[in-house]
Amino acid sequence: MTPTLDLQVDGLRPADEKAADLYDGMHEDEFKVLARHDVGERSLILAFDTTATWGSLYGEPNLAAFDAVRYRGQESFSLHTSQHSNLAFARKWLIERGCPSDALQLSWMRPGDELTARVEERIHRSGDRYEAVDQLAMDSEATDAWTIAVDRTAAELPVRLFLEEVQPDRGTYTLREGAFPDGGSTWRWTRAALARSTAPSISAAAVLASAPAAAAVARPDRGRSR
Structure with a gap:
């Protein structure tokens, strides 16, 4: 069973306005995780956006890449995301942020x-x-x-x-x-x-x-x- 997205930010606040806008504008349960790489408090995630299929715009990108960093000592988190249609470009975005390519392979x-x-x-x-x-x-x-x-x-x-x-x-x-x-x-x-x-x-x-x-x-x- 494909897991639902969990950025593990419960109890934390967005570190900046950009993170706040991104997080407030999304619902984690609408994304299914395809691949995930965690290093300490940083998570690099490839997910499928289930809303794209029945979204308001035909042909919306249905892949989402996430880069979330949790700062437990400051009780905050940063968040960056990118939307893609092609798997290769979604992987590229994550690889350039330090994700090993092997972690993005789909079994x-x-x-x-x-x-x-x-x-x-x-x-x-x-x-x-x-x-x-x-x-x-x-x-x-x-x-x-x-x-x-x-x-x-x-x-x-x-x-x-x-x-x-x-x-x-x-x-x-x-x-x-x-x-x-x-x-x-x-x-x-x-x-x-x-x-x-x-x-x-x-x-x-x-x-x-x-x-x-x-x-x-x-x-x-x-x-x-x-």
């Missing part, structure tokens, strides 16, 4: 192929290379998640689309990267792919891999300026 969900693992690892190590500008998550029989980002190192085709597809019945997910000249062309392709991938026999990731305007990026250095 019931694994990369579906070598290319997925390679693209995911590149995101984890990307630093400030990618600036995420939009994201979308869709819950269905085959769950899709999209992140559109600007690759600051790309000499051409700087807008990247990261498409993640989850196969719940197999316990796997695939991650692909497409390259586009601008945001408009990215969204035009995305809308067309959504329409085409409604057929059960067609995978959106397969569409991305074969699209002339968005070839899958298989090499880690593709698009990097010299």
